[in-house]
Amino acid sequence: MVNLLGDADRGLSISRITAVIYGVAVMAGGKLRIPDDAKLFTRLLFMLQLLLILISIYNVSGEYTRVFDVSIFSCALIFVLLLWHQNFDPEAVFDGLIFFALGAVVISTLGIAGYGVEYDIDGRLTLFGDNSNLVGVRMTVATMVLIFSTVRFLGSKLWLSGIFGVMSLLTGLFMIETGSRVAALSLFAALLIFYARYLMFGRKFIFGAVMIGLGVIVAVPYLIFATDIPLVERLQRSYYEGDLAGRGDVWSSYLDELRGVEDFVIGHGFSGFDRLANHLFGGFMSPHNVLVETLILGGSLGVTLFLAMNFLAVLAAVRQLRLANRILPIMLLMPYLGSVLSGQTLNVKLMWVVVATCFAPFAAARATPRLHEQWRTTKTASAA
Secondary structure, X not given: OOEEEOOOOOOEEHHHHHHHHHHHHHHHHOOOOOOHHHHHHHHHHHHHHHHHHHHHHHOOEOOEOOOOOHHHHHHHHHHHHHHHHHHHOOOHHHHHHHHHHHHHHHXXXXXXXXXXXXXXXXXXXXXXXXXXXXHHHHHHHHHHHHHHHHHHOOOOOHHHHHHHHHHHHHHHHHHHHHOOHHHHHHHHHHHHHHHHHHHOOOOHHHHHHHHHHHHHHHHHHHHHHOOOOOHHHHXXXXXXHOOOOOHHHHHXXXXXXXXXXXXXXXXXXXXXXXXXXXXXXXXXXXXXXXXHHHHHHHHHHHHHHHHHHHHHHHHHHHHHHHHHXXXXXXXXXXXXXXXXXXXXXXXXXXXXXXXXXXXXXXXXXXXXOOHHHHHHHHHHHHHO
16 A cells, blocks of 8 residues: 555555545435445444444553554445445446456556566465465456456447456466465356356357356466466365465464453454464464454454344345346355455455445346446436
8 A cells, every 4th residue: 555644554545545535525426325225234334343442442451452443444434435326326336346357457467477476485476565365366356347247248249248258367367376265266156156147048158158168278278387376286285184374273373362251252352352462473463264353353242243244245145136137246255255264354445345236226126137227328318
């Protein structure tokens, strides 16, 4: 994150300035109303925020005084802004994700050309010093958006559909370079859902078979001959040896500190978490599992709220598919749920964009598969 003033946590960054401008534009541009099917999720989200603050205050001791996490709270605010924006433009988040995917294509192109690319000690690709797993998950999200766009434009603009298909291969192959198991398995699960829903029946079966065939033709030789890519080896270690890259040890270390009923029920909050991390690891260490993290921060109360939120998000994604024929939200939940189990989501803005897609107002209006086209037509006619 590029900072114009101050440090990375408290400074004035370009992303924060952009978020403020976006927030002002959204609040000035339409009705500030949360969709009905997202109200319970939003209430639980801010109940979790309040719970963590109260528990953190209760656990303040000595130098460990952190009772509020700006990153987590700002992600919650961005999520609400996205819900507001979708009220007067249901396609807003989907369109934004297309631009995100196009940016990922540019980054992939630069990376393949050798700009900003480094390899860590395990041979995994890092881009501009970023974490390999984060890069992999972003590329997976971008690939899903591009694949969805191939079908979205298949009937109207075949040439554009083909371009999106080629770009999805580019970002997918770049994801493989990162060696991220979560990203790869998430993409595989999403493709199964996508193929089963859209491409197994009717004329689209031929299109799906061709696209999958092209993907196999490109990807298999790539994996066989590019022997320096560690993804296959890491997947094999996970299957045969149960290797989790040290995550299991981190989980055990944190969970062992839940020694009493109070710890299990209300957790340690941010202040207690900092104390535990410093005691166990000599400094901050992410649990690499959001369930473990919420258990440490908010105890069983926090985990219950978080699980309820995720249950509502999955239900909303299913409603998008069943009522509005929108498959992208449930596809995007694959890397989100993968990150819940082996990464981080609470302070990752992209993950909250993913969740926001589940609550786009298409399903609430019992939309048809072509609602987005009707919306665009109506809006254009009104403007004229």
